[in-house]
Amino acid sequence: xxxxxxxxxxxxxxxxxxxxxxxxxxxxxxxxxxxxxxxxxxxxxxxxxxxxxxxxxxxxxxxxxxxxxxxxxxxxxxxxxxxxxxxxxxxxxxxxxxxxxxxxxxxxxxxxxxxxxxxxxxxxxxxxxxxxxxxxxxxxxxxxxxxxxxxxxxxxxxxxxxxxxxxxxxxxxxxxxx
Numbered sequence: 001x002x003x004x005x006x007x008x009x010x011x012x013x014x015x016x017x018x019x020x021x022x023x024x025x026x027x028x029x030x031x032x033x034x035x036x037x038x039x040x041x042x043x044x045x046x047x048x049x050x051x052x053x054x055x056x057x058x059x060x061x062x063x064x065x066x067x068x069x070x071x072x073x074x075x076x077x078x079x080x081x082x083x084x085x086x087x088x089x090x091x092x093x094x095x096x097x098x099x100x101x102x103x104x105x106x107x108x109x110x111x112x113x114x115x116x117x118x119x120x121x122x123x124x125x126x127x128x129x130x131x132x133x134x135x136x137x138x139x140x141x142x143x144x145x146x147x148x149x150x151x152x153x154x155x156x157x158x159x160x161x162x163x164x165x166x167x168x169x170x171x172x173x174x175x176x177x178x
Contacts, residue, residue, distance in 0.1 A: 003138045006122040007160035011103040013049055014093060014116070015150060016086075017060040017067050019109035020126060023146035036066045039147055045154030046074050051170070052163045055097060059089050061112055087115035107153060109133055109145055124153050 018024050021042055027035040049056050057078035058071055064081065071079045078097070083089030086108075094101060105122035106113070109129040117123040117136050125137040126145040134140055139156065141149035158164045 003122065003156075004160045006138055007105070007157045008162075009103050010054060010105050010122055010157060010161070012055040012057060012093075012097060012099045013105045013107070013153075013157065014057045014059050014090065014120075015046075015106075016108040016113055017058055017064075018062060019129070019145050020107050021058075021070075021146060021150060023144065024109070036064065036070075037146060038070055039151070041148045042146070042150035043070075043074055045148075045151030046076065048151075048154045048158055048167055050075060051167055052158045052161060054157070055099070057093055057097075059083055059086060059093065059106075059116070061086065084112075086112050087119070090116045090119065105153075105157070107150065122157075 015021060021038055022036045046056050055078065056076050057080065058067065058076055059080045060067060061084045062081065067081060068079060078093060080089050080093060094104060101119045102121040104120055105124060106116045106120035107124040108117055109126050111130060111132060114132060117133060122139060123137045124139045125133040126141045126149040128144045139153065141152045143149040143152050155164065158167055
């Protein structure tokens with residue numbers, strides 16, 4: 001099955017955070033984690049996925065108030081932090097939502113993501129991911145992590161689902177407020 005055919009079946013897209021939504025660098029100050037940088041284009045990509053009717057979830061091994069705040073800002077309700085065993089966290093997400101793995105995409109970038117990438121209906125990764133993730137991915141971004149890779153994936157998915165032109169028309173007419 002082609003990556004486009006896989007994307008056309010998606011009902012939910014699950015994203016790793018560090019190394020996908022961010023460039024993977026961690027900034028620490030005297031009080032602990034001080035900052036993460038998110039790309040506004042990736043945020044708009046998440047809004048496009050939601051406007052297209054997909055559920056968007058975050059699945060990350062780390063815990064961060066910054067991630068929780070960004071998720072709230074983007075309207076992401078399914079946020080699973082502290083999921084060191086990502087396969088178990090992914091299984092819980094599927095059970096909680098009733099979405100089968102074949103209709104769920106996952107974007108990850110490193111070894112902890114491999115078990116989930118192997119199960120997902122659409123396994124996606126970033127151009128600067130580890131070689132093992134790239135080897136099993138159905139789709140690889142041309143943009144790096146934290147710099148538009150999620151937006152690129154979102155556009156790929158909404159095109160595959162035949163919704164790109166409608167979403168663009170809604171946006172240009174002022175009607176897209178995801």
